[in-house]
Structures are given as C-alpha cells and as structure tokens.
Amino acid sequence: MPNTKPDAAPTSASQTKRDESPVAVRIEGLSKSFGAHEVLRNVSLEVAPGEIFVLMGPSGSGKSVLLKHIVGLEAPSAGRVTVDGLDAADPATRHAVHMALVFQAGALFNSLSVYDNLALYLREHRLGTETQIREKVRHALKILSLENAERKSPAELSGGMRKRVAIARALVMEPQLMLYDEPTSELDPIMSATISEIIATLKTQTRVTTIVVSHDRDLALGIADRVGILMQGELLTIATPAELRRSTDPRISDFLNPQINLSSPRFKQLETAKTS
Numbered sequence: 001m002p003n004t005k006p007d008a009a010p011t012s013a014s015q016t017k018r019d020e021s022p023v024a025v026r027i028e029g030l031s032k033s034f035g036a037h038e039v040l041r042n043v044s045l046e047v048a049p050g051e052i053f054v055l056m057g058p059s060g061s062g063k064s065v066l067l068k069h070i071v072g073l074e075a076p077s078a079g080r081v082t083v084d085g086l087d088a089a090d091p092a093t094r095h096a097v098h099m100a101l102v103f104q105a106g107a108l109f110n111s112l113s114v115y116d117n118l119a120l121y122l123r124e125h126r127l128g129t130e131t132q133i134r135e136k137v138r139h140a141l142k143i144l145s146l147e148n149a150e151r152k153s154p155a156e157l158s159g160g161m162r163k164r165v166a167i168a169r170a171l172v173m174e175p176q177l178m179l180y181d182e183p184t185s186e187l188d189p190i191m192s193a194t195i196s197e198i199i200a201t202l203k204t205q206t207r208v209t210t211i212v213v214s215h216d217r218d219l220a221l222g223i224a225d226r227v228g229i230l231m232q233g234e235l236l237t238i239a240t241p242a243e244l245r246r247s248t249d250p251r252i253s254d255f256l257n258p259q260i261n262l263s264s265p266r267f268k269q270l271e272t273a274k275t276s
C-alpha cells in the first residue's frame with residue numbers, strides 16, 4: 001500500500017488536449033516485499049524528461065518489479081514512485097500520463113493482424129476516425145520497417161519482428177514515457193543491435209522519456225544516458241556508460257565482462273563470493 005499521497009490536485013488530462021511532453025520519473029526510498037521476501041530495498045533514482053535510463057541487473061534482482069511500480073501494477077511497501085509528479089500507485093495517474101510498456105514476450109494478439117494489433121488501442125479509446133487511425137498505424141509501421149507485415153498474424157513473424165510490432169504498438173499510443181522489459185532477450189546479436197538502435201532513434205525523434213530493463217550490456221553501454229545496476233534488490237550504482245567503463249569496482253567490471261552470463265545462476269554465485 002502506498003503510505004503517502006501527493007497533496008497536489010490530480011490533473012484531469014482526459015478532457016483537455018493531451019500533454020505530449022516527456023515526463024520525469026522519481027523513485028524515493030522504494031522497498032517492496034512479497035511476504036517475507038524483500039525484493040527491493042531502499043531504491044532511489046530519478047529519470048529526467050527525455051532521458052534513456054537503462055536498469056541492468058542479474059536475473060531475479062528485481063528489475064521487472066521496479067518497472068511494475070512505475071506503471072502502477074505494484075504498490076510500494078515503503079517509499080514512493082512518482083511520474084510527472086503524480087503518485088504512480090494512484091490509478092488516476094495512468095489516465096493522466098501516457099505510458100507504454102513493451103513486455104518481454106510482446107503480448108500481441110495472434111488472432112489479429114499486425115495492423116489490427118496496432119489499431120486496437122486507438123479504436124478502444126476512440127482516438128480518431130478510422131482514417132486518422134490508419135495514418136498513425138502506417139506511420140508506426142513505417143518507422144519500424146514493418147510495412148510488409150501489416151496483414152500478417154504476429155504468429156507468422158520472427159522473434160525480432162514480433163518485438164518490433166510490440167514497439168510499434170506502444171508507439172501509436174504517442175507515449176510520454178516508454179518502458180521496455182528485456183527488449184532484446186532471445187534475439188541474436190544483430191537483431192539486438194537493431195532493436196537498441198530503434199529504441200535510441202525513437203527517443204531522438206519523439207524525445208520520449210525511456211526506461212529500459214535489460215541485461216544486454218551492448219544495449220546499455222550503447223544507448224543509455226545513464227545506467228543503474230540493481231543487485232539483489234539494491235542499487236549498486238548509477239553511472240554513465242563512460243563512467244562504468246572506467247570503473248575499477250570488480251562487481252561493475254563483471255557486468256561489462258562478456259564472458260559472464262548475467263542471466264545464469266553462476267553469476268549469482270560469483271556475486272555472493274565477491275560481496276562476502
């Protein structure tokens with residue numbers, strides 16, 4: 001349960017023209033437990049409007065749980081998360097701020113064409129006539145080089161293309177905040193590089209505040225303005241890619257060492273050995 005509420009009057013964005021400026025995300029002393037299991041411990045960080053922030057960390061370190069707090073799918077056990085100054089745990093925030101979460105598995109409807117997957121949100125929220133919707137959908141498909149896939153079912157596409165469809169679907173929402181959970185997992189290095197490039201390009205084109213959860217080092221060092229490293233629920237550091245490369249902290253150099261698989265249980269053993 002959130003223990004604090006913002007005093008400021010909630011914005012009612014639904015009636016007025018949508019604010020499309022990028023938003024700030026602030027996490028202050030966030031702790032989260034599931035029963036006796038403390039998954040996040042006193043995490044504080046701020047993401048500036050228009051920034052690309054990459055949150056890295058081994059498997060099970062709490063990255064997805066942190067992301068869920070930003071979109072209001074989880075509420076803090078202690079501390080506070082705000083988006084554009086609004087309490088993220090308050091359901092009204094989701095209506096006031098346009099956030100798009102690109103899930104790890106894409107979460108696309110195989111029964112719908114790629115085109116209809118993209119149009120769905122706009123139709124459901126009556127965001128324009130069919131002609132206006134077509135324009136937005138075609139624009140997003142073009143940015144992600146998916147023009148030839150619009151009549152296909154997501155089930156017919158490769159993993160890399162499905163990720164691009166998931167990103168395109170987020171893009172038609174014209175978000176002020178884009179959140180990606182492991183956008184390059186299960187992709188080969190070339191497709192991973194393509195997806196990283198797309199994330200960076202979208203940020204440049206739309207200035208959308210971008211938070212990426214990933215254990216892809218190339219992605220983090222390649223596109224992040226700043227990187228946060230989460231280990232066993234605690235933030236080890238927040239640094240720019242250049243600062244990370246210069247770091248002499250062995251726990252950080254392990255992160256940059258391609259020999260070490262961050263998703264393997266072996267990394268956890270190594271991490272425990274180093275910190276004990």
Ligand SMILES: Nc1ncnc2c1ncn2[C@@H]1O[C@H](COP(=O)(O)OP(=O)(O)O)[C@@H](O)[C@H]1O
Binds near residue numbers: 057059061062063
């Ligand atoms: N709803 C939940 N109930 C109980 N435990 C959870 C829940 N969600 C996540 N966890 C646990 O929290 C830890 C961190 O999970 P997660 O954030 O998904 O890790 P990752 O860094 O791999 O994304 C894991 O041990 C996971 O089992």
Ligand SMILES: [Mg+2]
Binds near residue numbers: 063064065181182
């Ligand atoms: Mg995860």
